[in-house]
Amino acid sequence: MPQRSRLTRLFWLLGLTLLGVLVVSIFIGRYPSPYWMSPSLLREDELARRLVLSLRLPRILTALLMGMSLSSAGAVLQMIFRNPLVEPGFLGVSQGAAFGAALSILWVGSSPIIMEISAILFALMGLMLSYFLARRMRHGSWALRLILSGIAVSALFSAGNGIMKYLADPLSQLPEITFWMLGGLWGMTWKKLLFISPFVIVGLLIVYLMRWRLNLLSLSDETAFSLGTAPARERTLLLVGAVSATAAITAVGGIVGWIGLIVPHIARRIFGANAQYTIPASMMIGGMLTVICDNIARALLPGEIPLGIITSLLGALAFLALMISPKIKMRI
Amino acid sequence: MKTPGIISLSNLTFSYDANLQDAISDLSLEIPAGSIAAILGPNGAGKSTLLHIILGMLAPQGGQVLLDGKNLSFYSRREMSRLVGLVPQIEHIPFEFSVMEYILLGRAPYMGILQMPSDEDYQTVSEILRTLKLTHLAHRVVLDLSGGERQMVLLARALAQQPRILLLDEPTSHLDLSNKGHILRILKDLAEQGVTVIFTTHDPYTAVLSAQYLILMRDGNILDSGPIEQVLKADKLTSTYGVPVRVVKVNGHSVILLDQTLT
Numbered sequence: 001m002p003q004r005s006r007l008t009r010l011f012w013l014l015g016l017t018l019l020g021v022l023v024v025s026i027f028i029g030r031y032p033s034p035y036w037m038s039p040s041l042l043r044e045d046e047l048a049r050r051l052v053l054s055l056r057l058p059r060i061l062t063a064l065l066m067g068m069s070l071s072s073a074g075a076v077l078q079m080i081f082r083n084p085l086v087e088p089g090f091l092g093v094s095q096g097a098a099f100g101a102a103l104s105i106l107w108v109g110s111s112p113i114i115m116e117i118s119a120i121l122f123a124l125m126g127l128m129l130s131y132f133l134a135r136r137m138r139h140g141s142w143a144l145r146l147i148l149s150g151i152a153v154s155a156l157f158s159a160g161n162g163i164m165k166y167l168a169d170p171l172s173q174l175p176e177i178t179f180w181m182l183g184g185l186w187g188m189t190w191k192k193l194l195f196i197s198p199f200v201i202v203g204l205l206i207v208y209l210m211r212w213r214l215n216l217l218s219l220s221d222e223t224a225f226s227l228g229t230a231p232a233r234e235r236t237l238l239l240v241g242a243v244s245a246t247a248a249i250t251a252v253g254g255i256v257g258w259i260g261l262i263v264p265h266i267a268r269r270i271f272g273a274n275a276q277y278t279i280p281a282s283m284m285i286g287g288m289l290t291v292i293c294d295n296i297a298r299a300l301l302p303g304e305i306p307l308g309i310i311t312s313l314l315g316a317l318a319f320l321a322l323m324i325s326p327k328i329k330m331r332i
Numbered sequence: 333m334k335t336p337g338i339i340s341l342s343n344l345t346f347s348y349d350a351n352l353q354d355a356i357s358d359l360s361l362e363i364p365a366g367s368i369a370a371i372l373g374p375n376g377a378g379k380s381t382l383l384h385i386i387l388g389m390l391a392p393q394g395g396q397v398l399l400d401g402k403n404l405s406f407y408s409r410r411e412m413s414r415l416v417g418l419v420p421q422i423e424h425i426p427f428e429f430s431v432m433e434y435i436l437l438g439r440a441p442y443m444g445i446l447q448m449p450s451d452e453d454y455q456t457v458s459e460i461l462r463t464l465k466l467t468h469l470a471h472r473v474v475l476d477l478s479g480g481e482r483q484m485v486l487l488a489r490a491l492a493q494q495p496r497i498l499l500l501d502e503p504t505s506h507l508d509l510s511n512k513g514h515i516l517r518i519l520k521d522l523a524e525q526g527v528t529v530i531f532t533t534h535d536p537y538t539a540v541l542s543a544q545y546l547i548l549m550r551d552g553n554i555l556d557s558g559p560i561e562q563v564l565k566a567d568k569l570t571s572t573y574g575v576p577v578r579v580v581k582v583n584g585h586s587v588i589l590l591d592q593t594l595t
Contacts, residue, residue, distance in 0.1 A: 082426040209446045216440055218427060223420055225389050227440040227493070228413030234445070273427035276448055 007277055010270065014281065018288045025060045026052055028295045035299055059188040063294040063307075064287040065200050066185070066249045067259055071286025072207045072279055073242035074260030075267065079218040079275060080235050081146055087260035088123075088246045091146070092153035094257070096126025097250035098180040099157040102164045105176050112195045116251040120199065122157070123247035127239065129153045183254035183308025185294055196248040203245025204283070210238055211279035218275075256308045258315020259286055265322055289314075338400055339363040339386065339497065339528060345394030346385055355381050355552040359395070363545055365496070368519060368529040370539035370560075373549035374573055379532035380421070382547070383499050386530065388412050399497065413441035417495030419486045421502045425474055431485050432457060432470045438492025460488050464518065480511030487518065498522060500531035504538050516542045536569060536577075536588040548572045566591075 027037045031051055041048045074087040081091075088094050100122030104115040133149035134142070161181065168174040207214075216229050217238065224231040246260075267281035293310045344359040355378050363369045371379045384390045386397055388404050397404045399415060407415065417438070425434070432454075439453040461467045466484055469477065474485055483503065490498060500519075504512040519529050519542055533539055539546055539560070546563040548555040550572050556563050564586055569577040576591035 079427065082424065084426065212443075212448050213440075213445055215429070215433070216437055219425070219437070220420060220423060222384065222387070222389060222418065223423060226387055226413060226416065226418035226490075226499075227437060228410045229440065230409060268427065272433070273429045274433045 007271060011277075011280070011284075014284045014288075018284050021288050021291055022060060022064065025291050025295050026056055028299050029056060030299055030302065034302075054190070055188075058190045058193045059185050059294065059298070060291055062185055062188045062193050062196075062249075062252065063291045065193075065197075065204075066253050066256060067263075067286035067288065067290025068204055068283040069200055069242075069245035069249045069286075070256065070260040070290070071263035071267070071282040072204060073246040074286075075264035075275065075278055075282045076207055076214060076238050076242040077260075078264055079214050080238060082142070082218055083146055084265065085147060085261070086150065087258070088243070089154070089255065089257045089260065091130045091150040092126025092157060093123045093243055093246055094126075094250055094255045095154040095157035095161065097123040097247040098255050099126075099160050099164075100247070101180055101251055102161055102168075102177045105173055106164050106168055112192060112251070116196060116199065116248050119251040120244050120247035123243050123250065124240070126153055126157060127243055180250075180254040181308075182306035183256040183311070184297065184304065184306045185253050186298070186304050188252065192252050196252050199248035200245045203241045203243075203248070206241030207238060207245070207279060208283070210234070210241075212274075212276045214238060214275040214279065215273075254306075254308060256290070256311050258311050258319070259290055262315045262318045262322070263289065266318070269322075338365045338398075339530070340398040340401070341386075341395070342398065343395035344385065344392050344397065346381065346390065346392045348381075353552065354393075356385070356392070356554060359547075359554045359557065361545070361547065361557045363528060363530065365528050366523050366526045367545060368523045368531075368543045369545035369547065370543035371530065371532040371547045371549060372536055372539045372572065373532075373534065375534055376551075377534075377549040377572075378552035379534075379549055380501055381552070382549070383418075383501055383530070383532055386497075387416055387418055387499060410441055413493060415495060416497045416499060417490035417493040419483075419490045419498070419500040419503055421505070423486055428473045428475055430471050431466065431474055431477070431488075432461075434474050434485060435460065435489045435492050438489040441493050456494075457488075457492055460491050464488050464491075479506050480508065480514070483507060483511065483515060487515065491522075495527065497528045497530070500529070502533060503531050504533065505535070512538065536564075540564065540586050540588065550574075 027039055028035065029037060031037060031048065032041065037048060042052065070088060077086045077088065077091060078084050097119040100118035100120070101115050104118040108114050108118065130146065130150040130153045133152065134145040137145040137149065140148070165174060165177050168177050213229070213234060216224050216227055217231060217235050221231050263286040264278060264282050267278045267285055271277040271281045290311070293314060294307055296310050297305045297307045340362045342360050344356055345354055346356040347354045371382055373379050381390065385392055399407065435457045436449050436453060439449055439456065443449065461470055464484055466488060469481060474482060477485065504515055507515065516538070523529050543560055545558065546560045547557040548563060548568055555572055556568050564579060566577055566579045569579065569588060578589045578591040580587050580589060
C-alpha cells in the first residue's frame with residue numbers, strides 16, 4: 001500500500017501540475033495566432049484580455065468541473081456497483097441526461113435551468129432503470145447484468161434522442177440537440193457556468209466529504225450493515241450527488257465519454273483502492289485531462305473539434321493500454 | 333467498563349414470507365457472556381438467517397432478541413455496530429484494498445459519516461494486526477492473500493469494531509486443518525476475554541472443538557439447543573443431518589462418525 005507520506009507528496013505534485021495546466025490553458029488558443037498567446041499580450045491587448053476573461057476562463061473552469069464530475073461519478077458508480085467497468089455513460093446516465101435536455105429543447109423550451117433539471121431527472125431515471133433491470137435479470141453475474149441493462153437503457157434513450165432529432169426543427173433545434181451527442185464546451189459563458197455550479201458543487205461536495213464512507217459501501221450489504229451504515233440510504237445519497245453533478249455538466253457540455261471510466265482506473269493505479277485518496281485523485285486527474293482535451297478541441301484546428309470525439313479517442317487508447325498492460329490486474 | 337455481551341433469544345419466530353412456513357419458530361436460548369455457541373446444521377438449514385436476526389438485519393415476526401437484557405430494536409445502528417461484529421462467509425472485495433485499509437473499515441462504528449480514520453484508528457488496527465500476528469501482511473493486497481490469511485483479515489476487520497459479541501458465518505469451511513485450528517484457538521481466546529462468540533458451521537467436529545452451546549438446525553427449524561453436553565447426541569445429530577451418526581469418545585473428546593459403510 002502506498003504510505004501516507006508518499007501519498008501526500010503525490011497529491012502536492014498532482015495539485016501543482018493541475019494548477020500549471022490551468023494557467024497554461026489560459027494562453028492556449030487561436031488568438032492572436034494558432035496555439036499560443038504571449039502572457040504579455042494580456043497587458044497590451046484589450047481584445048485578448050476580454051477573450052480570456054469572458055470566454056477562455058469560464059470554458060476552462062467548466063472543463064475542470066466537467067472532468068471532476070465525470071471521473072468522481074465514475075469512481076462512485078464503480079465502487080457502489082462493485083464493478084470496475086461502469087461509468088456514467090454505461091448506466092444510462094449520460095444518454096438519459098441528453099434525452100432530458102433534448103426533450104426540454106423540443107417541447108419545454110431551452111431555458112438553461114429547465115434544461116438542467118430535465119437533464120438531471122432523466123439521468124437519475126436512466127440510472128434507476130439500469131439498476132432495477134439488472135436486479136430483475138435472472139442470469140449472469142451482477143457485473144454482467146448491470147452492464148447489459150445499462151447498455152439496454154442507454155440504447156432506449158439513444159433511440160429516443162434519435163426520434164427527437166428527427167422531429168426537431170432542422171434550423172433551430174437540431175443543431176442544439178446534435179451538440180449533446182458529440183459533446184463540447186464552445187459557447188460557454190459565465191452565466192451558463194453559474195447556472196450549473198450549484199448542482200455541480202453540491203454534488204462534488206457530497207462525493208468528496210463521503211469519500212471514506214464509499215469504501216464501506218463497496219462491501220456486501222451484510223458487512224456494510226454490520227459496520228453501522230445504512231447501505232441503501234447512504235448509497236442513494238452518494239449516487240444522487242454523483243449523478244446530479246454529471247447531469248448538470250452534461251446539460252451544458254453534452255455527452256463526453258470515457259473520462260468517467262478511465263480516470264478512476266488511473267487514480268487507483270497511483271493511489272491504491274482507498275476512496276479516501278482515489279476520489280480527490282480522480283477529481284484532479286479528470287479535471288486536468290478534460291482541460292487538456294478541451295485545449296486540443298479548441299486550438300488544434302481552425303474549426304472546433306467536438307470534445308467528446310477527443311476524449312473517446314484518448315480514453316479508448318488509454319483503456320486498451322490498461323487492459324493489455326501486464327502490470328494491471330482487473331478483477332470482475 | 334464494558335458490560336458483558338449476554339444474548340437472550342426468547343420465543344423467536346421468523347418467516348421470510350407470511351405464506352411460507354416459519355424459517356425459525358419459537359426459539360428460546362440464553363448465551364452467557366464470554367461463551368461460544370455454534371449454530372450447527374446442513375447447508376441451507378437457515379443458520380445464516382439466525383445470524384442475521386441477531387445482527388439486527390432481519391426483524392423477527394415474534395419473540396425478541398435481547399442484548400444485555402435490552403431489546404435489539406432499542407439500539408441505534410451505531411450502538412449495534414460497536415456491540416456486534418460480523419465475519420461473513422464470503423466477502424467479495426472488487427478493489428485492491430491493502431490489508432491495513434480493509435481492517436480500518438472496522439473502525440467505522442467509531443467515526444462520523446464524514447470522518448476520516450484518525451491516528452488512533454491506525455494504532456488500534458496496528459495493535460490488532462500485532463495480536464493476530466498479521467503485521468507482515470499490513471501492506472499486502474487482500475485479494476492476493478491465501479484463503480487462511482484472508483479469513484484472518486476478515487476476522488481482524490470485525491475485531492477492529494471492538495465488539496462484545498462476534499458473529500461468524502462458516503468461519504472455517506474453506507480452511508485446511510492448520511488454519512481451522514488457528515481460527516478456533518483465537519475464538520477461544522476471545523471468549524476468555526469476555527467476547528461472546530456465535531458461529532455457524534455445517535461441520536459437527538468444528539462445533540465440538542470449540543463451542544459450549546449448540547443450536548441444531550434443519551430445514552429452517554431449530555431441532556434442539558442448549559449446552560453442548562446435552563445437545564450433542566447421536567439421535568439428534570442423525571435427525572439434523574438425515575444420515576445415521578455416531579458420537580464416540582476418543583481420549584475424552586467427542587468424535588462424530590458417519591454410521592454407515594459406503595459400498
